[in-house]
Amino acid sequence: MDAAIPKRQRIKQRNRQSILDGARRVFAEQGYGAATIRDIIRATPLAAGTFYNYFTSKEDVRLALNAEMAAALRPRLSEGRAQAATAEEFLSAFFSAVFAVKAETGTVLEAIDLRAGFEDLRTDLEDAVARGLFLPLDSSALAAALLAAADEIAKRLATDGGDAAQATAAATLLFLRGIQPPV
Amino acid sequence: MDAAIPKRQRIKQRNRQSILDGARRVFAEQGYGAATIRDIIRATPLAAGTFYNYFTSKEDVRLALNAEMAAALRPRLSEGRAQAATAEEFLSAFFSAVFAVKAETGTVLEAIDLRAGFEDLRTDLEDAVARGLFLPLDSSALAAALLAAADEIAKRLATDGGDAAQATAAATLLFLRGIQPPV
DNA sequence: CAACAAAGTTGACCACCCGTCACGGAACTG
DNA sequence: CAGTTCCGTGACGGGTGGTCAACTTTGTTG
Numbered sequence: 259m260d261a262a263i264p265k266r267q268r269i270k271q272r273n274r275q276s277i278l279d280g281a282r283r284v285f286a287e288q289g290y291g292a293a294t295i296r297d298i299i300r301a302t303p304l305a306a307g308t309f310y311n312y313f314t315s316k317e318d319v320r321l322a323l324n325a326e327m328a329a330a331l332r333p334r335l336s337e338g339r340a341q342a343a344t345a346e347e348f349l350s351a352f353f354s355a356v357f358a359v360k361a362e363t364g365t366v367l368e369a370i371d372l373r374a375g376f377e378d379l380r381t382d383l384e385d386a387v388a389r390g391l392f393l394p395l396d397s398s399a400l401a402a403a404l405l406a407a408a409d410e411i412a413k414r415l416a417t418d419g420g421d422a423a424q425a426t427a428a429a430t431l432l433f434l435r436g437i438q439p440p441v
Numbered sequence: 442m443d444a445a446i447p448k449r450q451r452i453k454q455r456n457r458q459s460i461l462d463g464a465r466r467v468f469a470e471q472g473y474g475a476a477t478i479r480d481i482i483r484a485t486p487l488a489a490g491t492f493y494n495y496f497t498s499k500e501d502v503r504l505a506l507n508a509e510m511a512a513a514l515r516p517r518l519s520e521g522r523a524q525a526a527t528a529e530e531f532l533s534a535f536f537s538a539v540f541a542v543k544a545e546t547g548t549v550l551e552a553i554d555l556r557a558g559f560e561d562l563r564t565d566l567e568d569a570v571a572r573g574l575f576l577p578l579d580s581s582a583l584a585a586a587l588l589a590a591a592d593e594i595a596k597r598l599a600t601d602g603g604d605a606a607q608a609t610a611a612a613t614l615l616f617l618r619g620i621q622p623p624v
Numbered sequence: 625c626a627a628c629a630a631a632g633t634t635g636a637c638c639a640c641c642c643g644t645c646a647c648g649g650a651a652c653t654g
Numbered sequence: 655c656a657g658t659t660c661c662g663t664g665a666c667g668g669g670t671g672g673t674c675a676a677c678t679t680t681g682t683t684g
Contacts, residue, residue, distance in 0.1 A: 266631070266680060273633095294670065305634045310672065345621045392620045399594060399611055400620070406593030407586035414585055428582055436619035437575045437583070438528045449651060449660070456662090479641065488663045493643065 274312050276302050278326060281319045286366045290320060324367060328374035331359050335375050339382045345391045349430040352379070353408055357422045360412040372409065376401055404433065457495050459485050461509060464502045469549045473503060507550060511557035514542050518558050522565045528574045532613040535562070536591055540605045543595040555592065559584055587616065 280301035284293045295316055299309050313319050338351030356372065363370045380401040387394050411425055463484035467476045478499055482492050496502050521534030539555065546553045563584040570577050594608055 264681075269680095270632085295672090296670065306671090307635070307673075308633055311632070315671095349620075390622070393618075393622050395615060395620060396611055399597070399608065400615065402593045402597055403590035403612065403615060406589040410585045410589030411582060414582075425582065428579055429586065432578060432583065432586060432616075432619070434619045434621050435576075436615070436617045437532075437578060438617050439573070439576050447652075452651095453661090477641065478643090489642090490644075490664070491662055494661070498642095 273304060273308065276304065277309065277312055277319065278323055281323055282366055285320075285323070290316075290368065320367070324371050325374060327363060327367065327370055328372060331363075331372075332375060332378060335359060335372070336378050336382060339379075340385070342386065342391070345386070346430060346434055348382075348386055348391060349404075349433050350426055352404065353411075353426040353429045354422065356405075356408040357412050357415060357426060360409070361416065361422070364416060369409075369413070372405060376405060379405065407433075456487060456491065459487065460492065460495055460502065461506055464506055465549055468503075468506070473499075473551065503550070507554050508557060510546060510550065510553055511555060514546075514555075515558060515561060518542060518555070519561050519565060522562075523568070525569065525574070528569070529613060529617055531565075531569055531574060532587075532616050533609055535587065536594075536609040536612045537605065539588075539591040540595050540598060540609060543592070544599065544605070547599060552592075552596070555588060559588060562588065590616075 277298060281293075281298045284297045284301050288297065293316065295309055296306065298316070298319065299306050313322065335355050337355060339348055342348035342351060359372070360370065380397050383392065383397045383401055386392050387397065407429065411429055414420065415422060415425055460481060464476075464481045467480045467484050471480065476499065478492055479489065481499070481502065482489050496505065518538050520538060522531055525531035525534060542555070543553065563580050566575065566580045566584055569575050570580065590612065594612055597603065598605060598608055
């Protein structure tokens with residue numbers, strides 16, 4: 259029927275996407291915890307058994323959905339880091355991007371896991387070190403610490419409320435200079 | 442029968458503890474995710490309905506168990522912080538305590554939530570600031586960032602393997618001086 | 625093109641779980 | 655010792671997870 263791609267394969271792709279879209283709607287409406295696999299499949303023209311041809315569990319769907327969203331957000335997250343001329347610019351760009359993205363995606367996945375962007379961050383960090391912007395720390399541990407801290411602070415912003423710009427400034431300063439008073 | 446405390450109350454306390462102990466065993470054996478409320482109650486001499494007189498959900502039990510364990514660990518976590526004479530000592534004590542505790546509790550609650558120790562850490566931080574050890578940063582945000590980073594690094598130690606002492610040193614240095622090269 | 629094989633969807637099915645609730649017995653009260 | 659309150663019990667209805675035989679559709683082969 260349609261060029262190169264055989265029908266079977268097209269349908270498989272469509273079904274998979276169908277489930278992901280259904281899951282996105284269901285998670286947004288009831289939250290991840292309350293949603294059941296039945297709910298997801300009901301938000302779809304497919305039958306219960308079909309679900310298991312594509313995913314093994316609800317968690318599996320969450321991971322796939324997370325990956326899909328994280329992939330879409332990838333450019334936005336690293337935006338501004340490559341051009342940063344100073345460590346401060348780098349950190350500021352990082353934190354404000356994470357805070358913005360977290361706030362937006364909160365409706366679908368209350369806590370999108372941005373560790374998918376871990377590698378991007380790590381390589382950006384190494385580039386920055388090569389440019390002499392940073393001290394040559396363990397880029398892997400540093401990326402983990404930055405992501406974890408940003409994550410937690412974003413969570414606090416979402417629940418307790420608070421100003422993202424101010425939080426960005428504070429976090430930037432913390433990682434820029436540390437806590438020790440200058441000698 | 443027995444002094445002051447009426448029997449009803451004693452039994453309630455015993456049942457509650459019974460459920461928590463059962464949960465501890467079940468979580469350790471099957472992991473939190475795989476465990477069901479029925480499993481927990483079966484590890485107990487009680488009947489299904491009784492569970493709901495004490496807890497509302499599995500998550501509720503996890504929180505209670507987490508609180509119980511976190512309370513027991515409280516002194517160990519803050520140990521060494523109050524006596525710290527320098528910022529470096531403070532951070533080093535903090536990180537090594539978190540890494541050790543996380544490694545030990547991993548069998549029961551794969552990820553014990555140490556945010557219960559948040560307040561302790563925050564007040565310790567404020568004391569340290571008062572003693573002039575630290576720059577006067579937002580103690581609340583700083584505590585959150587420290588806990589989150591320690592948590593994430595501990596997770597990486599548990600999965601990828603790695604040396605706790607070395608990780609402690611690296612994390613201490615990061616938060617002590619930040620990433621910016623000295624001018 | 626007709627026959628056949630492979631792939632994949634369907635929906636009923638079973639075991640089990642969740643949360644509830646009427647019942648009954650034990651603990652407190654006066 | 656009656657009366658009352660409290661609470662553990664276990665069966666029950668509604669629903670879920672994961673499976674699977676039957677069926678339909680797609681791709682293949684002579």
